[in-house]
Every structure is written in structure tokens, then in C-alpha cells.
Amino acid sequence: MPKAVVLGAAGGIGQPLSLLLKANPLVTELGLYDIVNTPGVAADLSHINTQSKVNGFLPADDGLEKALTGADVVVIPAGVPRKPGMTRDDLFKINAGIVRDLATGIAKTSPKAFILVISNPVNSTVPIVAEVLKKHGVFDPKRLFGVTTLDVVRASTFVAEKLGDPSLAASVTVPVIGGHSGVTIVPLLSQSSHPLPDSFATSELEALTFRVQFGGDEVVKAKDGAGSATLSMAFAGAEFAAKILRAIKGESGITAPTYVNLTSDPSGAEALKKELGKEIDYFSSVVELGSNGVSKILPLGKVTDYERGLINAALPELASNIDKGVSFIAGPKL
Known part of the structure; x- marks a missing residue:
């Protein structure tokens, strides 16, 4: 069973x-790592009556290596949170080095693990992890994922609210593609499992799209400088991790939008790039998960003219974000 x-x-x-x-x-062992307080978090969690054994590690005494030894799934939420007035570029300057160093530890200790990146800005941090793994000769694009599930969770919640029945939130499914920041987040509301009413005005569609794209700003503002979207992100990260764990166990037919390197499925990527009309190395689209990670990158399907405009607006920004991550590793030596 997985660690x-x-x-x-x-x-x-x-x-x-x-x-x-x-x-x-599905988790039988849980390894926790951080620069402070991890033994206390582990002790607290270890009192919960579920089967998994919990251990917490700090940087001293090769703590990162000990935490990663035997890992099957590694989830990375490390980094500083976004504060009022802070751009994702500001976040990048701080979080890029953190993610680089953690990725180096993974490359050396658990290169076969499935890596789930939450640390923002995901559009750039996932390429950083990939470039580190490449430098160590252990990159497997099928096992690296940017967690964009929060965008999906938000879209489901907001659509259910618009339909006047919040109880639908758990059953509404809205594909969210592109990336994981601002205009790179493209909710395909026309493909919602619970369609919006025909009377839905263009202004309402634009407002709903904007809310999905910039929902994180709502939380930052509401917390008034005390943090960003932590609880909802933790929920979304656990939801995606659960899908990976189920796929590892052998369950088939599991799909989820996630930000991946497109070489993980060359044939699916070729079809996707034709739909996009652009060459790009990373993109979030609906992916079928298997026991080895990415099984298939699924096509976008039919999109509206409005959604096509959103995709066209997302692609240049996304390409710039990707280049920033790749360039960060191209400079320093590991």
C-alpha cells in the first residue's frame, strides 16, 4: 500500500x-517534512485512529531524505502564501528556489514517485520540477502533475450557486483547462454536467468566468492579510491525490483536469495542440489516470466562441510562465 x-x-x-x-x-504511511514544527504535526496526526503510520522530519539529520525514502506519492504545498498586493511573479521569486531544492531531494531519493505540485505559481513550478528531474536523468512526464483541482472545485461550487441549488456542488462537473493562474484558467462552462440556463446573459457568463479565474483573490481579500486559500486548496489537493492513489491501486476510468508535460502522451498531445493551434509544452486538460500516471490526454471537445477567445488569451501568458520556470533552472547549476 502507498506511502x-x-x-x-x-x-x-x-x-x-x-x-x-x-x-x-488508501494511505498506509505518511511522511511529513517542513523546516519547522513537523514532529508536532506528526505527533498530533498519529493519535487519529486510521491505519497510516505518521512520521515528521525537519531539515537536520537528512530529514528530507528520510521523509522521501520509499515514497509513492509526493505532494508539494511548500512555499509562502500569497498576500494582498502580491503578484504571482512575486511568489515565483520566493517559491522557485524552495521547489527546486525539494525537487532535487525527490530526484535523489524517490525518483519513481508520483509528484503533485501545489506550490504557486504552478504554471512555472511544474516546469522547474521537470527541469531538475531532467538534470538528474530521472524525468518521467507521466508522473508529474500540477494540481489545478481547486479551479475545478470552485467552478463546480459557483455553477451550483448560479443554478440556485448549492447541494448540487458535489455532483456538478466543469472541465477547467489551460493553467492555474488568472487568465490562464479557462473554465469550459459550456461543457458543465449541469448546463447553465439559456437565459444566462453574456455579462453573467463573463462574471462567472472571472470569479473562477480570480477566486483566490476573494479569499486573500477576505482574510485581510492573514493568508490565502489554504483550506480549499488542501481539500482540492487531497481530492486529486485520492484519484492518483486509486489509479495506483488499479482502478480504471479515472479522469481529472491537471497541468502536465505534454510529452506524457504524445498522441493525445498532438491532437490537443491541433485544437489549440499552438505548440506548447505544458497544459492543463482532462487526463485519464492509470497505474503509471498519465494514461491519456483527452481532447478539449467542442468549445464556444467565447471559450475559444479565453483559450487564445491564455496561451501567450502560459508560454511566458513556462519559459520562466525553465529559465530558472537553466541558469544555476544544481
């Missing part, structure tokens, strides 16, 4: 994420 590891386990996302993973019956 899950959380890197950044003592933080605002890391603690609730670790709790949710501790409650997942």
Missing part, C-alpha cells in the same frame, strides 16, 4: 492536507 509524503506539511495548506491524507484509507 504519501507532504513537503511543506506544517504550513497553512500542509496541515489540513496531511489531515485529509491521514484519513484516506
Whole structure:
């Protein structure tokens, strides 16, 4: 049975994420790592009466290596949260080095693990992880994922609210493609499992799209400088991790939008790039998961003219984000 590891386990996302993973019956061992407080978080979680054994590690005494040894799934929420007025570029300057160093540890200790990147900005941090793994000769694009599930969770919640029945939130499914920041987030509302009414005005569609794209700003503003989207992100991260764990176990037919390197499925990528009309190395689209990670990259399907405009607006920004991550590793030597 799988060992899950959380890197950044003592933080605002890391603690609730670790709790949710501790409650997942598919996890038999949980390794926690952070620069502070991890032994305490592990001790607290270890009192919960589920099967998984929990250990917490700090940087001293090769803590990162110990946490990662034997890892099957590694989830990375490490980094600083976004604060009011902070752009994702500001986040990049701080979080890029953190993610680089953690990726180096993964490359050396658990290169076969499935890596789930939450650390923002995901559009850039996933390429950073990939470039580190490439430098160590252990890159497998099928096993690297950017977690964009929060965008999907938000879209489902907001659509259910618009339909006047919040109880539908758990059953509404809206594909969200592109990337994981601002205009790169493209909710395909026309493909919602619960269609919006025909009377839905263009202004309402634009407002709903904007809310999905910039929902994180709502939380940052509401917390008034005290943090960003931590609880909802932890929930979304645990939801995606659960799908990976089910796929590892052999369950078939599991799909989810996720930000991946398109070489993970060359044939699916070729079809996707034709739909996009652009060459790009990373993109979030609906992916079928298998026991080895990415099984298939699924096509976008029919999109509206409005959604096509959103995709066209997303692609240049996404390409710039990807280049920023790749360039960050191209400079320094590991």
C-alpha cells in the first residue's frame, strides 16, 4: 500500500492536507517534512485512529531524505502564501528556489514517485520540477502533475450557486483547462454536467468566468492579510491525490483536469495542440489516470466562441510562465 509524503506539511495548506491524507484509507504511511514544527504535526496526526503510520522530519539529520525514502506519492504545498498586493511573479521569486531544492531531494531519493505540485505559481513550478528531474536523468512526464483541482472545485461550487441549488456542488462537473493562474484558467462552462440556463446573459457568463479565474483573490481579500486559500486548496489537493492513489491501486476510468508535460502522451498531445493551434509544452486538460500516471490526454471537445477567445488569451501568458520556470533552472547549476 502507498506511502504519501507532504513537503511543506506544517504550513497553512500542509496541515489540513496531511489531515485529509491521514484519513484516506488508501494511505498506509505518511511522511511529513517542513523546516519547522513537523514532529508536532506528526505527533498530533498519529493519535487519529486510521491505519497510516505518521512520521515528521525537519531539515537536520537528512530529514528530507528520510521523509522521501520509499515514497509513492509526493505532494508539494511548500512555499509562502500569497498576500494582498502580491503578484504571482512575486511568489515565483520566493517559491522557485524552495521547489527546486525539494525537487532535487525527490530526484535523489524517490525518483519513481508520483509528484503533485501545489506550490504557486504552478504554471512555472511544474516546469522547474521537470527541469531538475531532467538534470538528474530521472524525468518521467507521466508522473508529474500540477494540481489545478481547486479551479475545478470552485467552478463546480459557483455553477451550483448560479443554478440556485448549492447541494448540487458535489455532483456538478466543469472541465477547467489551460493553467492555474488568472487568465490562464479557462473554465469550459459550456461543457458543465449541469448546463447553465439559456437565459444566462453574456455579462453573467463573463462574471462567472472571472470569479473562477480570480477566486483566490476573494479569499486573500477576505482574510485581510492573514493568508490565502489554504483550506480549499488542501481539500482540492487531497481530492486529486485520492484519484492518483486509486489509479495506483488499479482502478480504471479515472479522469481529472491537471497541468502536465505534454510529452506524457504524445498522441493525445498532438491532437490537443491541433485544437489549440499552438505548440506548447505544458497544459492543463482532462487526463485519464492509470497505474503509471498519465494514461491519456483527452481532447478539449467542442468549445464556444467565447471559450475559444479565453483559450487564445491564455496561451501567450502560459508560454511566458513556462519559459520562466525553465529559465530558472537553466541558469544555476544544481
